[in-house]
Amino acid sequence: MVVSYEPVIGLEVHSQLLVRSKMFCGCSTQFGAPPNTNVCPVCLGLPGALPVPNRAAIAMAVRTALALGCQINTHSRFARKNYFYPDMAKGYQISQYELPIGEHGALTIETDGVKRRVGITRLHQEEDAAKNLHGGASGHNTLVDFNRGGTPLMEIVSEPDLRSAAEVEEYLKRLREILMFLGVNDGNLEEGSFRCDANISIRPVGEPKFGTRVELKNINSFRFVRKAIEHEIVRQQGVLQGGGVVIQETRSYSPEQDKTVVMRGKEEATDYRYFPDPDLPPLVLSETMMAEARALLLELPAAKRARWTTELGLTDYDATVLSAHPGVAAFFEQCAAALPPLCQGKLTSSEAGKRAANFIQSEVLRRTKTEGLDAQFPTSAQALAELLSLVEQGVVSGKMAKDIFAEMATTGAGAKKIVDVKGLAQVKDSSLIESQAKQVVESNAKQVEQYRSGKTSVFGFFVGQIMKATQGSADPKLVNEVLHRLLDQP
Amino acid sequence: MTNTDFHTRSACELRESVACGQVSAVELVRLFLGRIEKHDGRLNAFLHLCPERALAEAAAVDRARAAGEPLGPLAGVPVAIKDNLCTRGIPTTCASKMLAGYTPPYDAHVVEKLRSAGAVLLGKLNLDEFAMGSSTENSAFGPTRNPWDLERTPGGSSGGPAAAVAACLSAVALGSDTGGSVRQPASFCGVTAIKPTYGRVSRYGLVAFASSLDQVGPLGRSVRDAARMLSVVAGHDPRDATSVATATEPYEDECGKAVRGMRVGVVQEGLGQGCDSDVTGALAKAVDTLRTLGCEPVEISLPHLRYAVSTYYIVAPAEASSNLARFDGVRYGLRVRGGDLIDTYGKTRAAGFGPEVKRRIMLGTYALSAGYYDAFYLKAQKVRTLIWQDYQAAFAKCDVLVSPTAPTPAFLLGEKLSDPLAMYLQDIFTLPISLAGIPAVSVPCGFSGQGLPIGMQVCAPAFMEGRLVRIAHAFEQACGLSSRTPPDFS
Numbered sequence: 018m019v020v021s022y023e024p025v026i027g028l029e030v031h032s033q034l035l036v037r038s039k040m041f042c043g044c045s046t047q048f049g050a051p052p053n054t055n056v057c058p059v060c061l062g063l064p065g066a067l068p069v070p071n072r073a074a075i076a077m078a079v080r081t082a083l084a085l086g087c088q089i090n091t092h093s094r095f096a097r098k099n100y101f102y103p104d105m106a107k108g109y110q111i112s113q114y115e116l117p118i119g120e121h122g123a124l125t126i127e128t129d130g131v132k133r134r135v136g137i138t139r140l141h142q143e144e145d146a147a148k149n150l151h152g153g154a155s156g157h158n159t160l161v162d163f164n165r166g167g168t169p170l171m172e173i174v175s176e177p178d179l180r181s182a183a184e185v186e187e188y189l190k191r192l193r194e195i196l197m198f199l200g201v202n203d204g205n206l207e208e209g210s211f212r213c214d215a216n217i218s219i220r221p222v223g224e225p226k227f228g229t230r231v232e233l234k235n236i237n238s239f240r241f242v243r244k245a246i247e248h249e250i251v252r253q254q255g256v257l258q259g260g261g262v263v264i265q266e267t268r269s270y271s272p273e274q275d276k277t278v279v280m281r282g283k284e285e286a287t288d289y290r291y292f293p294d295p296d297l298p299p300l301v302l303s304e305t306m307m308a309e310a311r312a313l314l315l316e317l318p319a320a321k322r323a324r325w326t327t328e329l330g331l332t333d334y335d336a337t338v339l340s341a342h343p344g345v346a347a348f349f350e351q352c353a354a355a356l357p358p359l360c361q362g363k364l365t366s367s368e369a370g371k372r373a374a375n376f377i378q379s380e381v382l383r384r385t386k387t388e389g390l391d392a393q394f395p396t397s398a399q400a401l402a403e404l405l406s407l408v409e410q411g412v413v414s415g416k417m418a419k420d421i422f423a424e425m426a427t428t429g430a431g432a433k434k435i436v437d438v439k440g441l442a443q444v445k446d447s448s449l450i451e452s453q454a455k456q457v458v459e460s461n462a463k464q465v466e467q468y469r470s471g472k473t474s475v476f477g478f479f480v481g482q483i484m485k486a487t488q489g490s491a492d493p494k495l496v497n498e499v500l501h502r503l504l505d506q507p
Numbered sequence: 508m509t510n511t512d513f514h515t516r517s518a519c520e521l522r523e524s525v526a527c528g529q530v531s532a533v534e535l536v537r538l539f540l541g542r543i544e545k546h547d548g549r550l551n552a553f554l555h556l557c558p559e560r561a562l563a564e565a566a567a568v569d570r571a572r573a574a575g576e577p578l579g580p581l582a583g584v585p586v587a588i589k590d591n592l593c594t595r596g597i598p599t600t601c602a603s604k605m606l607a608g609y610t611p612p613y614d615a616h617v618v619e620k621l622r623s624a625g626a627v628l629l630g631k632l633n634l635d636e637f638a639m640g641s642s643t644e645n646s647a648f649g650p651t652r653n654p655w656d657l658e659r660t661p662g663g664s665s666g667g668p669a670a671a672v673a674a675c676l677s678a679v680a681l682g683s684d685t686g687g688s689v690r691q692p693a694s695f696c697g698v699t700a701i702k703p704t705y706g707r708v709s710r711y712g713l714v715a716f717a718s719s720l721d722q723v724g725p726l727g728r729s730v731r732d733a734a735r736m737l738s739v740v741a742g743h744d745p746r747d748a749t750s751v752a753t754a755t756e757p758y759e760d761e762c763g764k765a766v767r768g769m770r771v772g773v774v775q776e777g778l779g780q781g782c783d784s785d786v787t788g789a790l791a792k793a794v795d796t797l798r799t800l801g802c803e804p805v806e807i808s809l810p811h812l813r814y815a816v817s818t819y820y821i822v823a824p825a826e827a828s829s830n831l832a833r834f835d836g837v838r839y840g841l842r843v844r845g846g847d848l849i850d851t852y853g854k855t856r857a858a859g860f861g862p863e864v865k866r867r868i869m870l871g872t873y874a875l876s877a878g879y880y881d882a883f884y885l886k887a888q889k890v891r892t893l894i895w896q897d898y899q900a901a902f903a904k905c906d907v908l909v910s911p912t913a914p915t916p917a918f919l920l921g922e923k924l925s926d927p928l929a930m931y932l933q934d935i936f937t938l939p940i941s942l943a944g945i946p947a948v949s950v951p952c953g954f955s956g957q958g959l960p961i962g963m964q965v966c967a968p969a970f971m972e973g974r975l976v977r978i979a980h981a982f983e984q985a986c987g988l989s990s991r992t993p994p995d996f997s
Contacts, residue, residue, distance in 0.1 A: 058613050062833040064606065064714040065593045065615060069748045097829050099875075101852055108832020161837070290875035292884060295718035295826055297748050 022219040022257065024250045025227055026185055027138075027177035030192060031170050032202045033145070033210040034077050035390070040144040040169035041068030041111060048208050052162040060167035062106030067296050070095070074169035075118070075142060077201040079302060079310040081171060082119025082140045084195055084317060089307065090116045093300040095142075098289045103161050104147040112172075114291040117141035118302075124175075124195075125319070126187045135188055136176030145170045171201075177216065177227070182246035189213060189242060194318045198343045203389030206237050213237065215246060218263070219253045228253075229263040234280060236270060245270035249277045321346060329353070329370030338378055344392025345385070349377055351398035352405070359406035372405050380422050395426035404432035412442050414493050443492045447499070450483070450491055454499045457482045468504055476500065514542055514675040515992055518584045518732040519759075521678055522625075525583030526572065532565035532583030536627055539585045543629070543676050546996060552651050552661075552671040554590050555598050556630035561585070564627045571625075580739055582625030587677035589668050590631040591638055592723070593712040594618055597628075601714050602646035603636045605834045605841050605859030615712020616747065617681060617723050617740040624739045629677055632667030636861045637831065638683055638716040640664050641691060641933040642923065645863045650920055653695060654993040655959055659917040662692030662933075668726045669696040674996040679727040679736050685716050686819050687912075687937025689724035690949040694912035694962025697951045699733045699979070699989060700726040702937075704969045705944035706751040708737075709744030715830040717823035718749075720941045729989050730950065730980040734758040737972060753970055761977040767801030769978060772905035776812040777935050782914040789953030789961040790911050796952075796985050797909070802978070807908060809897040814890050815939035816931055821874045821887035822942070828871030834859060866927065895943040902968045907978055909965050910936045912949040916959035940966050948975045951988040 039046055042059035058066035082089055096114035122137035147166035151159050173192065179185050193211055196202035203210055218230035233249055236242045248270070253263050268277040293299075316324070322336040331339075339349045356369035364372075384395040404425065408418045413436060421435050428435075436442055457479055458465055468475045483496050513521065513530060524530045540558050547553050568583045588594065591601045593611035595618075600606045614622070621628070635645035643666025644650045651666040653659040654674040661670040665682030669692030672680050682689040684702040693700035702724045710721055725736030741755040773794055778787055794804050836842035836855035843858045845851035860868070874883035901908055914935055923930045940947045945966055952963035963982075967974045983989045 058611075061838060063593075063611065063613075063839065064599070064601070064609075064833070065611065065613075065710075065712040067711050067715075067747050067749075069746060099829055099832060101832065101835060103835075103837050103848070106833065106838065108835060109829055288877045290829075290872065290877070290880070292825065292829070292875055292880070295749075296715075 019258070021222045022254050023222045024180060024246075025177045025218050025220060025230075026179035026246065027216045028175045028179065028185065028188060029214045029216070030173045030189070031145075031212045032173065032196055034074050034169040034171060034201055035203060036071060036073045036077065036169055038071060039167035040071050040074055040142070041167055044167065046168050050164055052160070052164060055164045056166070060106060061163055062108070068111055068294075070297060070300070071169060075300065075302075076306065076310060077199070078118045078140065078142045078171050079306065080199055080313055081173075081196065081201055082122065083310055083314055084199055085119065085122035085124060085137045085140060085173070087119030087122035087137060087140055089119050089302060091302045091307070092116060093118050093302065095294040095297040095300070096291045097294050098143075098291055100287050100289060102146070103159065104149050104166065106147065106163060106166055110144060110146065111294055111297070112143035113141035115293075124188065124191060126184060126191055128181070128183045128187045133178065133180070133184055135178045138174045138176050140171060140173050143170050143172060144168065177218075182243040182250070185215065185246050186239065186243050189239065191319065194340070197390060198315060198318050198346075199313075200343070200390065205389055206239070209237065211237075213242070217246065217249050217253070219250060219257065229265050231263065231265065232267045233277060234267055234269050241270055241272050244272075244275065245277060248275065252277060318346070325370065328367065329374075330367045331370060331374050335374045335378065338382075339374060342387050342392055343390060344387065344394075345377075345382070348381075348392070348394055348398045349373055352377065352402045355399050355402035356405055356409075359402055360409045364409055372409070373401070376401070376405060376418070376422075380419055384426055396422070396429075400425060400431055407432055407436065411492060411494070412436065414443055414489075416493075417441060417443070417489060441490060443490050447495055450487075450495050450499050453483050453486050453491070454479075454496070454503055457486070458500075458503050465504065476504070479504070513538055515990065515997070516678075517729045517990070518581065518678040518727060519729075519735055521584050522578075522580065522582055525568065526578050528572070532568040532572075532627060533562060535583055535585055536561045536565040536629070539629055539677060546674055547676060549657055550652050550654060550670050550674060550676070551649050552632055552667045552674070552676060553587070553630045554600060554602065554633050554648055554667070557597055557628060560597075561627050561629050564622075568625050568627065579623060579625030580735055581621065584626050585629050585678050586621055586626045587629045587632050587668065587671050587680045588618065588621075589634050589665050589680070589682045591634060591683055591714040591716075592618060592681060593714070594628070594631065597631065599631065599714070600648070601637050602634045602648055603859065603861065603864070604647045605856075607647070607841065609840050611712075613712065616709035616744045618712065620740045620742075621681070626739075632665075632671055632680060632682075634667055634682075635664035635688075636864050637714065637827070638664040638685055638688055638721075639827070639863050639867055641687070641930050642918070642920075643667065643692075644920060644924060645861055647861055652920070653917045654996050655697065656917065656957075657995075659919055659959070660695065662695035662913070662917065664688040665692045665700075665724075665726065669693050669698055669700070672696070672698045672726050672728060673993060675728075675992060679725060679732050681736070681740070682724055682726055683713055683716075684722050684724045684941065685720045685823060686941050687934040689726055690937050690947060690962070690964060691913045691933060693726055693949040694951075694964075695917040695960060697960030697962075697988070697991060697993070698726055698728055699730050699948065699950050699983070700724055701733045701737055701948045701972065701975065702940070702946060703737060703741060703972060704946045706749050707753075707755075707946070707970065707972065708741050709747040709750045711744055711746040715826075717826040718830060719826060720823055730948070730976060730983050731759055731762050733948070734762065734976045734980075741972075756973050758973055758976045761973045762980040764977045764981075765801070766797075766978050766981045769802045769907065770905040771797050771802045771804045771978075772807030772901050772908040773804050774812070774908050774910040774936075775806055775808050777910065777914065781932065781935070782911065783916065783955070785916065785953075785955040786911045786914060786961055789955075790909070790963060793952040793963045793982070793986075794909065796982060797978075800981050800985060805905060807901050807905060809894070809901060809939065811890065811893045811897050812939050815894060815942060816935060818887045818890045818894065819934070819938045819942060820870065820931060821883050822891065824867040824871030825874045825884050826871065828868045828875065831860075831864070831868055863927070891942045894939050898939075898943045898945060898966075898968075907965050907967045907974060909963055912936060912962035912964040916955040916957070916961055936964055940964075945969050946972045946975055948979045950979045950983055951991075952982070952986065953988070
């Protein structure tokens with residue numbers, strides 16, 4: 018009898034924070050410095066050194082906890098997590114145990130039309146470990162670089178509410194974009210600024226008890242997350258269906274072998290002997306700090322998309338593309354807001370949104386460079402709005418606008434300037450268009466006959482001929498009107 | 508000019524002598540270095556001397572004086588420092604094989620303060636290893652001897668500082684106190700010491716033993732000297748998150764103020780069995796002296812004091828077990844190579860730590876471990892609050908409390924080594940004060956029948972060090988015991 022299993026997955030995400038200095042000392046957090054240069058007695062764990070908390074990092078953690086709907090512990094406490102490892106300078110990590118910054122939040126995701134409310138158990142603050150570099154020249158040494166040691170981290174723990182690899186990927190994507198929109202994380206997986214561990218178990222469908230869970234560590238690529246989770250689910254199913262039991266262990270995903278492999282077994286489960294860190298008095302989050310955090314809670318991506326689709330009538334697809342990066346979202350909103358005033362109120366905000374959305378997707382994004390949270394656009398949002406207003410007013414055609422934009426991107430000149438200098442204003446003189454159209458129709462009798470006998474696609478030929486004759490500056494609407502009038506006659 | 512008695516003068520007098528040109532700072536240094544050379548072989552108070560540096564610092568003071576520049580409150584005063592305080596470029600061993608030869612790259616906050624005040628550093632002083640002990644017999648570099656009787660201990664853990672000051676090998680010294688470690692040695696050696704309120708003096712650069720208890724404390728041969736040292740080193744340090752922003756006062760100004768009407772609580776607990784009759788006798792006489800000064804003695808009971816030793820010996824080792832985890836042979840200090848990582852950790856720590864340190868690490872680890880944390884560490888912290896409440900209640904009725912500093916005068920070397928618990932009971936009067944975080948002073952109040960010093964301990968509410976200085980100074984002036992020098996060292 019084949020039992021049907023459902024996966025039960027919880028995620029632990031470690032997010033670095035975009036602060037300039039470490040969690041408990043003033044050393045720089047800048048990535049890529051030569052080894053052991055961003056260090057001091059505190060993050061090296063020298064005798065006599067003491068930690069002092071980083072206020073900006075705590076503010077970011079509070080902001081994130083609020084964005085995830087957590088209850089904030091206004092009295093919060095740092096705790097020592099004691100274990101020995103060369104990348105842990107003090108022999109303990111300063112983390113949080115009881116009274117973390119935030120608890121009992123949630124993040125709602127949607128996959129294949131199914132909504133899932135994923136509980137956030139807790140959000141806490143801690144310091145990152147140093148980096149072990151295994152191998153060395155002889156292959157036997159491990160080198161330790163303490164630059165990363167002490168970097169601020171937020172650990173975000175979800176309830177085991179996820180039920181598929183697809184949901185895991187969606188949760189990570191949504192969480193990452195929230196962190197980026199809050200300005201607390203740059204979303205860079207390659208540099209390790211966002212790391213994920215998964216706890217995966219399976220159980221027969223309908224069974225309330227949880228199965229034995231396996232920890233899957235360091236899923237650090239969106240490319241591999243689905244494969245890794247799927248492989249582990251299949252592996253566990255195979256074990257149970259074969260009559261075996263799932264062993265509680267820690268595994269990692271090997272992309273080369275496309276499977277999960279054991280990292281360490283259960284016997285290494287450590288007693289961390291957590292206790293409140295006596296070097297750090299209880300953290301009291303003042304009303305001022307809470308108010309500041311709330312004020313910085315900008316509209317989050319999901320809310321933005323919902324607003325764009327309902328108020329601006331954007332499609333889900335467009336909304337997703339434009340909200341993929343906080344800089345792009347801001348650019349879109351600025352452009353969409355600037356457009357109606359430039360059109361003397363003849364354009365609704367919904368129409369403005371659609372114009373901006375379409376043009377940005379077709380012409381702007383491929384000329385935009387993003388790195389972390391930075392985005393470099395080919396023009397300003399205001400300049401683009403100006404160009405789009407010219408299209409609205411019929412001064413230039415949509416097609417012409419694309420060429421103008423290309424020139425704006427390379428020269429930095431404004432749309433109006435380019436139109437004036439190059440004389441690109443659309444020809445709206447109906448008599449001119451009329452005479453051109455007549456000429457084209459008269460000199461192409463064959464095509465006229467084709468069109469009138471039902472081959473409507475030939476219409477484009479006539480349009481093209483007129484455009485050629487007018488160097489592309491004929492108002493397409495007028496051209497269409499005139500041509501139909503001339504051609505549709507019997 | 509004769510300098511035959513400069514070594515017996517107080518630090519305050521020496522500073523004035525230098526300032527008015529009666530003696531040069533360089534001459535003073537030479538004098539004390541000479542005495543160290545002559546006498547320290549018998550005492551073993553010093554672990555490290557820095558003669559060239561001291562002479563250079565002294566020469567700088569002399570130049571400043573000659574140039575008419577303003578001089579600091581300790582200008583030209585020879586000082587010595589317990590070897591668990593970090594001194595840049597000068598070995599800091601904590602009397603442990605683990606740190607033999609370790610030279611910190613930074614100065615402790617209190618060391619920086621002493622330097623700015625113009626003090627001249629003679630060298631580093633012996634202690635019980637990592638400040639764990641009550642006799643300085645736990646030092647990896649041999650015990651220090653009591654200058655009043657070389658067969659006896661000077662107390663601990665700041666045995667080096669107390670012996671050096673008592674024998675006039677240094678004008679003043681800095682020690683550290685976790686459960687009595689400046690007070691009890693001061694009592695055994697006939698000098699004065701202050702343990703400040705927790706948070707009064709920065710711990711940055713003090714190698715941590717028990718983070719919620721450790722404080723740096725001055726030792727001197729007069730209350731005024733200790734008061735001036737305290738003023739120099741006290742105050743907020745942003746590098747220590749537990750150091751308070753409460754303003755310091757010029758504690759010395761309390762010397763000479765009247766104590767008439769001060770209510771003095773005489774703590775009843777601990778005066779029975781286990782307390783030497785010479786000690787109780789000396790205390791009774793001291794209380795009489797206070798009465799003649801116009802104080803009003805009253806009997807006070809602190810009912811939870813009987814739990815103080817057990818409470819302390821759970822909290823302190825627990826914190827110590829975590830604080831000493833950084834000594835793992837990876838970044839600094841002793842490394843004994845083993846077969847693999849765990850083996851290297853094991854061999855290094857087995858070789859580096861002495862038996863008492865190991866004992867406390869084991870105790871502390873146990874008290875924090877899963878299943879025992881609630882019953883031991885958490886419970887102990889709760890009892891700690893009860894002890895603190897006893898003091899709060901007492902201070903509603905009294906201005907200060909008095910007791911003996913130690914239950915006995917100095918005991919013989921080796922006498923208590925075979926019974927750790929008997930050693931722990933040495934601190935029965937000092938421990939509860941450390942647990943409550945309040946300030947205390949030990950002043951000489953008499954001698955035993957064998958001519959050994961006996962000290963009286965006075966404690967006050969938090970941040971009331973000024974009150975302690977006032978009453979201790981008045982008592983000292985009335986008794987005239989403080990400036991006595993051990994006969995062998997005059």
